[in-house]
Amino acid sequence: MIIFACSQKKINEETAIKVYVENIIVEEKYSSAPDSIKYYKNKVFAKYNTTEEGFREFLLSLDNNTERWNNFFRKADTYLIELKTNRVID
Helix, strand or coil, X not given: CCCCCCCCCCCCHHHHHHXXXXXXXXXXXXXXXXXXXXXXXXXXXXXXXXXXHHHHHHHHHCXXXXXXXXXXXXXXXXXXXXXXXXXXXX
């Protein structure tokens, strides 16, 4: 019996940060329209050529490492500030 497994393309930290921040923006922008949240989150995943599962795997890889989590959130905050500075979001 031969079993083929789909290999999930792992995402790097930079991509995960962008997915995280942009998904938060989607959640806030479309908070009153749950169907729109799902639609636009899927667009974010497609934009970065990943899936929700791949993103979740990345987050799980941070495990219980406080330093890695703090580093992730610090970089996410920097990316959010960059988006605001470049007026991509208001």
